[in-house]
Amino acid sequence: MASIRQLSASVINKIAAGEVIERPASVVKELVENSLDSGATRIEVALEQGGVDLVRVVDNGGGIAPDELLLAVASHATSKLVSADDLFRVQTLGFRGEALASIAEISRFLIRSRQGAETAGAELEVVGGVAGEVAPCGCAPGTTIEVRNLFFNTPVRRKFLRSTQTEVGHVTEAFTRLALAHPQVHFTLRHNQRVIHDLPPSADWRDRIRLFFGAEMADGLIWIESEDPPIRLAGFVAHPSQNRPHARMQYLFLNGRHIRDRSLQHALGEAYRGLILTGRYPISFLCFDIPSDMVDVNVHPTKMEVRFQDGGRLYSQLLGTIRTKFLATDLTHVLDPDRAAQHVPAPHSSNLAGVAPLPSGVPASPTGVADLAEWAKQELQAKLGGAKPQPHVDFGQTPLGTPSFAARSAVPAFVPFADGARATWQTPPAAAPLSLQPLVRAWQAVGQEETSPDETALDDSGSVPTGAGADPGQGTVGAPSLAAALEHLLPADAAGARGDYFAGRASPAVQIHNRYLITESAEGVLVIDQHALHERILYEQFRAKALAGSLETQNLLVPEPLDFAPAEAAAVLANREVLAQLGIKVEPFGGGTVLVTSYPAMLRSVSPGQLLHELVELLMNDTRAPERRDLLDELLHMMSCKAAVKAGDRLTPEEIDALLAQRHLAQDTHHCPHGRPTALIFTREDLDRQFKRT
Numbered sequence: 001m002a003s004i005r006q007l008s009a010s011v012i013n014k015i016a017a018g019e020v021i022e023r024p025a026s027v028v029k030e031l032v033e034n035s036l037d038s039g040a041t042r043i044e045v046a047l048e049q050g051g052v053d054l055v056r057v058v059d060n061g062g063g064i065a066p067d068e069l070l071l072a073v074a075s076h077a078t079s080k081l082v083s084a085d086d087l088f089r090v091q092t093l094g095f096r097g098e099a100l101a102s103i104a105e106i107s108r109f110l111i112r113s114r115q116g117a118e119t120a121g122a123e124l125e126v127v128g129g130v131a132g133e134v135a136p137c138g139c140a141p142g143t144t145i146e147v148r149n150l151f152f153n154t155p156v157r158r159k160f161l162r163s164t165q166t167e168v169g170h171v172t173e174a175f176t177r178l179a180l181a182h183p184q185v186h187f188t189l190r191h192n193q194r195v196i197h198d199l200p201p202s203a204d205w206r207d208r209i210r211l212f213f214g215a216e217m218a219d220g221l222i223w224i225e226s227e228d229p230p231i232r233l234a235g236f237v238a239h240p241s242q243n244r245p246h247a248r249m250q251y252l253f254l255n256g257r258h259i260r261d262r263s264l265q266h267a268l269g270e271a272y273r274g275l276i277l278t279g280r281y282p283i284s285f286l287c288f289d290i291p292s293d294m295v296d297v298n299v300h301p302t303k304m305e306v307r308f309q310d311g312g313r314l315y316s317q318l319l320g321t322i323r324t325k326f327l328a329t330d331l332t333h334v335l336d337p338d339r340a341a342q343h344v345p346a347p348h349s350s351n352l353a354g355v356a357p358l359p360s361g362v363p364a365s366p367t368g369v370a371d372l373a374e375w376a377k378q379e380l381q382a383k384l385g386g387a388k389p390q391p392h393v394d395f396g397q398t399p400l401g402t403p404s405f406a407a408r409s410a411v412p413a414f415v416p417f418a419d420g421a422r423a424t425w426q427t428p429p430a431a432a433p434l435s436l437q438p439l440v441r442a443w444q445a446v447g448q449e450e451t452s453p454d455e456t457a458l459d460d461s462g463s464v465p466t467g468a469g470a471d472p473g474q475g476t477v478g479a480p481s482l483a484a485a486l487e488h489l490l491p492a493d494a495a496g497a498r499g500d501y502f503a504g505r506a507s508p509a510v511q512i513h514n515r516y517l518i519t520e521s522a523e524g525v526l527v528i529d530q531h532a533l534h535e536r537i538l539y540e541q542f543r544a545k546a547l548a549g550s551l552e553t554q555n556l557l558v559p560e561p562l563d564f565a566p567a568e569a570a571a572v573l574a575n576r577e578v579l580a581q582l583g584i585k586v587e588p589f590g591g592g593t594v595l596v597t598s599y600p601a602m603l604r605s606v607s608p609g610q611l612l613h614e615l616v617e618l619l620m621n622d623t624r625a626p627e628r629r630d631l632l633d634e635l636l637h638m639m640s641c642k643a644a645v646k647a648g649d650r651l652t653p654e655e656i657d658a659l660l661a662q663r664h665l666a667q668d669t670h671h672c673p674h675g676r677p678t679a680l681i682f683t684r685e686d687l688d689r690q691f692k693r694t
């Protein structure tokens with residue numbers, strides 16, 4: 001083994017940079033934090049080419065003395081800590097003394113600074129860690145830092161950078177967190193000269209939230225606050241009807257620092273339990289003020305995560321405060337049908353191509369949602385011992401370190417969502433020795449199964465449809481539309497295709513449990529999954545049209561503005577071409593807002609907002625290298641799944657016919673990276689054997 005050597009300062013800085021500086025957004029975060037620590041009231045951030053060519057941060061803070069400029073860019077040099085004890089009472093955002101040294105090591109770095117009382121400032125350039133001379137310069141009070149050609153000397157890192165739009169998205173997200181945490185500071189963000197955000201100082205936090213996320217969201221927010229001395233919690237939570245398929249809109253701030261904390265996110269989820277669907281996440285903007293000796297911020301290089309001395313106490317406080325607030329708030333009233341309709345997919349319509357049931361079996365009507373809120377309120381009240389809504393919860397009683405409030409008041413799952421019904425379908429019939437040969441191919445289910453919207457239609461025994469019959473309102477799909485939707489897509493010679501399977505006879509198929517079609521083939525008995533089959537058919541049709549550029553689209557008379565988190569908006573815009581291929585045209589509209597100008601006709605009953613938010617989820621979760629993924633294909637899958645009939649939809653004989661007539665399209669599964677079998681076959685030989693005929 002080689003002998004042990006002390007690493008050079010340059011290598012140490014590069015290692016530190018590896019931890020702290022991942023992309024331009026990290027540079028913005030570190031520089032803006034320094035500006036905030038310097039007491040600035042105005043901070044301007046400018047980027048070129050997503051921040052890769054240039055990140056410039058200009059502040060009007062306290063500045064740095066000329067003779068300290070070299071120290072500022074030296075590693076482990078800080079003005080914010082003196083002794084180790086200070087580590088446990090950190091009042092500033094920075095304290096590690098690493099950021100400037102790290103950034104200057106991997107870029108062409110220029111710092112210019114002037115302290116307010118001085119008549120002139122000084123500047124210093126550092127290129128790849130090599131510092132020049134400090135020279136006097138004229139400049140306004142405060143500090144300007146320019147970081148050019150990030151990662152120019154660390155090509156490996158540079159390779160990991162994504163498209164300009166994506167990097168802008170990350171910067172915007174970092175900027176959003178900082179600007180949300182400091183509403184009293186005037187912030188601006190520019191990209192290639194274009195102003196993305198200009199945020200005047202504001203005394204009302206809601207104003208700043210509005211500038212980022214729009215009036216609809218901001219004005220509906222519910223203020224919560226509580227004090228469990230010395231800990232103070234204050235901020236906003238969104239109405240349960242405003243929720244997201246991800247937790248990225250859960251903004252948590254601790255003493256002016258944005259943090260991520262799983263336990264607090266869990267508390268938030270608990271507080272909304274029963275009020276929003278499984279798989280959806282509440283929105284929040286919350287600030288904790290905690291004495292700095294009760295929290296350790298030195299556990300993570302970017303200080304994204306912190307360690308609380310008493311996490312259980314915060315958990316209880318957060319959960320208790322929100323629940324108390326909800327009990328005292330008339331949520332039912334706010335959930336008026338119009339409003340609910342915007343966030344809850346429409347109940348089954350007769351338009352097959354766009355049937356959009358609820359994600360997991362919740363009452364589809366707005367009244368259903370209101371009932372749910374009412375139910376949840378009663379539950380909460382019951383769990384809290386029938387007490388009238390209390391403005392304050394006595395957190396002092398909570399034993400240290402345990403989220404006991406959660407345990408005490410756990411709300412049982414809302415029965416209709418329970419997984420019990422599904423279990424009967426995941427378990428194959430007991431000891432069925434029949435060999436089931438998937439007709440199409442035994443695809444392995446990859447990733448999540450889509451949820452069936454109508455689990456309630458089954459009784460627990462999974463026996464012949466009783467529950468389904470008892471639910472006449474659900475899911476009878478309009479016959480003409482299904483037949484028409486499928487029929488008009490038939491290729492000219494398709495009439496014959498049907499004969500391959502049904503030998504020209506009228507379809508003998510029956511629908512059972514509102515989800516399976518049972519029919520006969522030359523080989524035996526076919527059990528077809530109606531959703532899987534329809535999804536595959538749509539996928540093939542949709543794909544063929546998308547590739548041929550002949551997808552029917554609908555131009556929106558009034559473009560629909562959609563609000564996203566900045567990184568999400570960037571992801572949408574970065575994928576404009578792919579989306580356009582799918583018939584979805586989007587335009588940037590500044591900030592996190594994106595305009596939808598055209599939309600695929602076949603998805604007309606899925607709202608653009610709903611679709612785009614799910615698409616963005618897919619885009620954001622996709623961490624594979626761009627060349628390895630077939631994004632178009634994934635999007636096609638998602639859209640086909642959304643547009644297909646669902647398990648639980650009652651089909652008319654004509655619809656069943658139309659579906660089966662298209663079966664040949666589902667035979668070609670070569671393009672499909674994942675999916676379940678669309679049909680199973682019980683061969684006649686198998687049946688004969690089972691009945692001891694052979």
Ligand code: ADP
Nearest residue numbers: 034038072078079094095096097098099100143
């Ligand atoms: P840290 O923030 O952890 O102290 P940095 O490397 O980020 O370490 O900064 C080093 C030092 O440079 C800071 O402690 C501070 O004294 C000074 N400094 C950096 N940026 C600014 C700024 N914008 N205004 C005033 N002083 C700054």
Ligand code: MG
Nearest residue numbers: 030034094099
């Ligand atoms: Mg710093």
